[in-house]
Structures are given as structure tokens and as C-alpha cells.
Amino acid sequence: MDTVAILKAFNESSKNTLMETLDIEYVALGDDFLTAKMPVNSKVHQPYGQLHGGATAALAESVGSAASNFFIDSKTQFVNGIQLSINHIKSKREGVVFATAKNIHKGKTTHLWEVRIVDENDNLISVAKMTNIVLNINKEH
Structure with a gap:
């Protein structure tokens, strides 16, 4: 597995998406x-100057969805997130957060992920659980 090439491909596929924003x-x-990082700055703050829970959820869903791609045949299947649950443990005003998705269940039709979000000092910021559904590509998709 060429991890550098895979990470580069994931990052290139994020162009002109919420992930790039x-x-x-x-x-x-x-x-x-799979781990992704996101800077904490005014772009992802809520009005009180703290990391917005929605931005944290977007980070968790992005890494959880991307990780499911390793367990499907991307020529005939694709993944959609169908459930995200997130608990915010600690606030963050600046710096960087890292989201790491680890698989809990990888079935033929559903994948369940735990996504832990920590800061650059390994402080736990949020914990998410995400469920993806594996669908077959057809003319309608």
C-alpha cells in the first residue's frame, strides 16, 4: 500500500469541496x-471564538466516509454516511485538531467507525460514531 499516493489522492479529491473550505x-x-487534520481558526469558529461543533462534525464525517473507501470496490460501489453521533468534550480556540477513524464493524452493506478528535497536545476534543452504507453504482447515481 503506497500511503503517500493514497493520501495525495484523497487530498486532491477534496478540491472545491467542504473539506477544502x-x-x-x-x-x-x-x-x-485514517487521520485528517484541520486548523482551528476564525474560519471554523462559532461566534464565541471557539471551534464550532458543526466544523468538528464535518471533520469526523469526512474522515469516516473516506476511510470506508478502503473496504469497497470503487468501480461498482460507493459510500454514503447515514448516521453521525458526536460528543464534544473540550473546547478549542486555536491550533490544530486531528480526527482518526478506526473501524468498529465492516460489513457488506454497512461500516461503523469511531472517530476520535484530539488537539496537537493529544487532548480529547470530541468523539464521534459514524455509520456508512455501501451502495452499488447504477445509472441513477
Whole structure:
């Protein structure tokens, strides 16, 4: 597995998407995880100057969805997120957060992910659980 090439492909596929808007970048890949990072600045703040929970959720869903692509045949299948649950543990005003998705269940039609979001000091910021559905590509999609 050429992790550098895979991460580059994921980052290139983020052009002109929400991931690019939020400066989300895929940075690490292993046999059982995918990690992305996002800077914490005014672009992702809520009005009180803290990391917006919606931006954190977008980060979690992005990395959880991307990770499912390793377990499908992308020529005949695609993945859609169908459920996201997230708990925000600690606030963050500046710096960087890292989201790491680890698989809990990889079935033929559903994948379940735990996504832990930590800051650059390894402080737990949020924990998410995400479910993806695996669908077959047809003329309607």
C-alpha cells in the first residue's frame, strides 16, 4: 500500500469541496485507521471564538466516509454516511485538531467507525460514531 499516493489522492479529491473550505487535510493512514487534520481558526469558529461543533462534525464525517473507501470496490460501489453521533468534550480556540477513524464493524452493506478528535497536545476534543452504507453504482447515481 503506497500511503503517500493514497493520501495525495484523497487530498486532491477534496478540491472545491467542504473539506477544502475547512482546510481539512488527510495526513496519516495505517492498516486500521485514517487521520485528517484541520486548523482551528476564525474560519471554523462559532461566534464565541471557539471551534464550532458543526466544523468538528464535518471533520469526523469526512474522515469516516473516506476511510470506508478502503473496504469497497470503487468501480461498482460507493459510500454514503447515514448516521453521525458526536460528543464534544473540550473546547478549542486555536491550533490544530486531528480526527482518526478506526473501524468498529465492516460489513457488506454497512461500516461503523469511531472517530476520535484530539488537539496537537493529544487532548480529547470530541468523539464521534459514524455509520456508512455501501451502495452499488447504477445509472441513477
